[in-house]
Amino acid sequence: MSGRAQQLRLVEALIFAAGEPLGEDVLGERLGDPAALGEVLRELCELYAGRGVNLVRLAGGWTFRTAPDLATALRVERQVPRKLSRAAVETLAVIAYHQPVTRAEIEEIRGVALGKGTLDLLLEAGWVRPRGRRDSPGRPLLWVTTEGFLAHFGLDSLTELPGVDELRAAGLLELQPLARAAGEESGSEG
Amino acid sequence: MSGRAQQLRLVEALIFAAGEPLGEDVLGERLGDPAALGEVLRELCELYAGRGVNLVRLAGGWTFRTAPDLATALRVERQVPRKLSRAAVETLAVIAYHQPVTRAEIEEIRGVALGKGTLDLLLEAGWVRPRGRRDSPGRPLLWVTTEGFLAHFGLDSLTELPGVDELRAAGLLELQPLARAAGEESGSEG
Amino acid sequence: MSESAELVLDLDGYEGPIDMLLSLAREQKVDLAKISILALADQYLAFISARRRLRLEIAADYLVMAAWLAYLKSRLLLPEPPRDDEPSGEELAEALAQRLKLLEAMQQAGLRLMSRPRLGHDVFLRGLPEGVAVVPRPVYEVSLYDLLHAYGEGRRRAGAQILTIEPPSLFSMDDALKRFERLLGHIPEWRELTSFFLEEGTGELFRRSLLASTLAASLELVRIGRAELRQERTFGPIYLRSALPAAGEREEG
Numbered sequence: 001m002s003g004r005a006q007q008l009r010l011v012e013a014l015i016f017a018a019g020e021p022l023g024e025d026v027l028g029e030r031l032g033d034p035a036a037l038g039e040v041l042r043e044l045c046e047l048y049a050g051r052g053v054n055l056v057r058l059a060g061g062w063t064f065r066t067a068p069d070l071a072t073a074l075r076v077e078r079q080v081p082r083k084l085s086r087a088a089v090e091t092l093a094v095i096a097y098h099q100p101v102t103r104a105e106i107e108e109i110r111g112v113a114l115g116k117g118t119l120d121l122l123l124e125a126g127w128v129r130p131r132g133r134r135d136s137p138g139r140p141l142l143w144v145t146t147e148g149f150l151a152h153f154g155l156d157s158l159t160e161l162p163g164v165d166e167l168r169a170a171g172l173l174e175l176q177p178l179a180r181a182a183g184e185e186s187g188s189e190g
Numbered sequence: 191m192s193g194r195a196q197q198l199r200l201v202e203a204l205i206f207a208a209g210e211p212l213g214e215d216v217l218g219e220r221l222g223d224p225a226a227l228g229e230v231l232r233e234l235c236e237l238y239a240g241r242g243v244n245l246v247r248l249a250g251g252w253t254f255r256t257a258p259d260l261a262t263a264l265r266v267e268r269q270v271p272r273k274l275s276r277a278a279v280e281t282l283a284v285i286a287y288h289q290p291v292t293r294a295e296i297e298e299i300r301g302v303a304l305g306k307g308t309l310d311l312l313l314e315a316g317w318v319r320p321r322g323r324r325d326s327p328g329r330p331l332l333w334v335t336t337e338g339f340l341a342h343f344g345l346d347s348l349t350e351l352p353g354v355d356e357l358r359a360a361g362l363l364e365l366q367p368l369a370r371a372a373g374e375e376s377g378s379e380g
Numbered sequence: 381m382s383e384s385a386e387l388v389l390d391l392d393g394y395e396g397p398i399d400m401l402l403s404l405a406r407e408q409k410v411d412l413a414k415i416s417i418l419a420l421a422d423q424y425l426a427f428i429s430a431r432r433r434l435r436l437e438i439a440a441d442y443l444v445m446a447a448w449l450a451y452l453k454s455r456l457l458l459p460e461p462p463r464d465d466e467p468s469g470e471e472l473a474e475a476l477a478q479r480l481k482l483l484e485a486m487q488q489a490g491l492r493l494m495s496r497p498r499l500g501h502d503v504f505l506r507g508l509p510e511g512v513a514v515v516p517r518p519v520y521e522v523s524l525y526d527l528l529h530a531y532g533e534g535r536r537r538a539g540a541q542i543l544t545i546e547p548p549s550l551f552s553m554d555d556a557l558k559r560f561e562r563l564l565g566h567i568p569e570w571r572e573l574t575s576f577f578l579e580e581g582t583g584e585l586f587r588r589s590l591l592a593s594t595l596a597a598s599l600e601l602v603r604i605g606r607a608e609l610r611q612e613r614t615f616g617p618i619y620l621r622s623a624l625p626a627a628g629e630r631e632e633g
Contacts, residue, residue, distance in 0.1 A: 010263055012242030013256040017264055019509025030263070052199030053206045058499075064506060066203040071502035073200050073220070074207060084494070087395055090483075093490035109482055112396025112441065152499045162492040163485075172485045207504035256510055264510075269519045276530060279522055283531030300534050315520050343524045351528075 004040075007031060008047075011040050021061025021151060059150035060157060068154075087118050095128050096149065096161055097173055100142035102134050119143070127152065194230075197221060198237075201230050211251025274315075278308050285318050286339065286351060290332035292324050309333070317342065397445035400424070402480050402487075415480075417473040418456055421449040452476070549583065551590040556597030564606060570619035573598060 014030055015022055027041075028034030041055070041062060048055045053064050066074055084092075091114065094106050107114055122128040126148035133139040145158070155161065167173050204220055205212055214231075218224030231245070231252060238245045238254070246255050256264060274282075281304065284296050297303050312318040316338035323329040335348070345351065394400040404423045405415045428446045431438055455469030467475070497503045559576060577590055598620050601607035610619045 009240075009242030009257065010260060013260045013264060014242075016243045016254065016506060017256050017510045019506050019511060050199075052202030052204075064206070065499065066207050066504045067199065068497035068503050070200060070203045071497060074203055074504060075502065086490075089490035089494055090395065090486055093486045093493060096493070097486065097489055109479075109486060110396060111398025111445075111479065111483060153493055153496050154499065154503065161489070162496070163489060167485055167489070170481075170485070172482050203504075207507045209507040211508075253508055254506070271519050271521055274520045274522045274526075279526055279530035280534040282522075283527050283534065286527070287531060342522075343527060345524075 004036075007033065007036055007040050008043060011037070012044055015044075015055065015062050015064055018063070021058045021063040021147075023061045027062065056154070057156040058154065059147040063151075084121075085118070087115055088121050091118050092122055092127060092145075092149075095122070095143050096145050096158070097164065097167060099144040099158075100131060100134075102140040102142060104140060106143070125152075194226075197223065197226055197230050198233060201227070202234055205234075205245065205252050206254060208253070211248045211253040213251045217252065274311070275308070277302075277305055278311050281308050282312055282317060282335075282339075285312070285333050286335050286348065289334040289348075290321060290324075292330040292332060294330060296333070397424075397442050398479055398483050400427075400442070401445070401476075402483055405480055415477065417476055418453065421453045424449055425453075549586050551586060551593050553593040553596045553600070556590075556593040557600065559594075560597055560601055560607070564601070564622055567607075567620065567622045570610060570621050573618040573620055576620075 011027060011031060014027060024034075024037060024041075028037045031037055031040070045055045048064070052067055052070060054067050055062060055064055058065070087110075090110055091106055094109050095101055098105065098109070103114060103119070119128070126146055128143050128149065129146050130141040131144045132142050134142055149155075150157065158164070164173075201217060201221060204217060214224075214227060217231075218227045221227055221230070235245045242257055242260060243254050244257055245252060248255070280300060281296055284299050285291055288295065288299065291299075293304060293309065309318070317336055318333050318339065319336050320331040321334045322332050324332055339345075340347065394403065401420060401424055404427075405420055407423075408415050408419065425446055428438060428442060452469065452472050456473060499505065556576075559578075563576070573594060574591075576594055595618070598607060598609055598618075601620075602609050602623075606623050608621055608623050611617070
């Protein structure tokens, strides 16, 4: 078997065995030939394009996952996860697009107090986590999304968030100029 | 996409996503065309033959497994830094200076019994190994240091062990035969 | 307002006053950029007062919003020269419109996120990953200094024992050879081997080594042609004498 074919097999097996996205650093190191990795991954992607299982980049790593168009045929296999409440979906979106963001800022954007358990739910799903604190009075916790969030929603990185460029262009990702209805001052971005 | 290709994709995705080997009854039912299943599985097997991942029958069902010949390449060695006990360091030193040396002689030099596992630990670290046996009653194993020992301590050869000449001149490195109850002589190097 | 009855029933479906304003704005069926904040404020206030008439409980933040909208309305309708540090009615309206746009954007983003193929829902990772076996390999941190230090320490500690080793009280073959060396020229007659034993009573172990070493030394002397041995019967006494000069050429195995 040629060296390239063997490289293909090894990377294929590594990604298959891992069961979660593998970074290119790890793959390159295990391949013993980091320079060849890009080409190997490209060939593997092609090999699996159009198949029932595809090679994709998720959350900064490479992984195999079933083809999206088979969702309906496969879904019976799994329990349909509990439908997320509107509050949870919106809160997740605010964290995803405005991270890092404090609880107060989430409430400000949504114009309503965060219900008990909404953050807990997202935390439990492994989609958000606190990371650091805002350097402002009260030093509130900052919330960010996780790698699990990226993987779950089929994103390689936050730059792939749907519509993120348009929102930024429209100035809708700036928290600063938000004048609050009740006239309070919003905290400064860190 | 042809009906057959779609069947292939579905079975591929089903087996891939399943948390256990899938029986042919389940697969046939999910495929909606049990009669075609045999042929689909045969084609899939061929498709994956010689690849880094193979389709195999396991425990009465079908599942993907990484190719057996890649097992070694898939194992990851993780380095775990450890401290070596004083007893182990001293034992290693005794072996280095007095090799080849029996366990009894090590104990004699150190004036204390060798703890369980001390030699095992040095053996596991790849620094010592048994080489031959002393030609004396009980034919005890002789211990010597390895190339790995030299490499770890940055030595080209044992003669580079600092101070070995001075120590020998002081008569500290001569293992004098002890008068033992049965009067046995310590044997010569093998 | 035709929608108010329906809105009353739906109040609990709103995610707060901004969300409700946004819903009302959507009722205007126009681009958010073009909505009339004034009309929106009117709708909201009408809705709140309708609920009040019905003596329905209204959450505090809805009331706060109602009060603020009433203020905004007055600022918009009765323009007065604003004080320096206060935003104008238009600025306030603009800020509210921006909030509505932001919430709208986030609601849309949430929907778009949720409509993506989701892992574990629409797409699946491998169900039965073997995992990559991680074999822990201990790496010991020991320097040459540690090694030498340990050795020195050990030797110091065990030093006393090393120095008190008893000298072996054995008679070696070398000892026997040396003894014969001195006597060999002076043994023309057969002499019993045991007569060369000069030592007495130094222990059984020593006596045995004496016998063995003397015999071995005598055999060695015979081999190199310097002595002759004689034994008349099995287990009988063994005799030794110097080899005759003429017999020097003889070879014995």
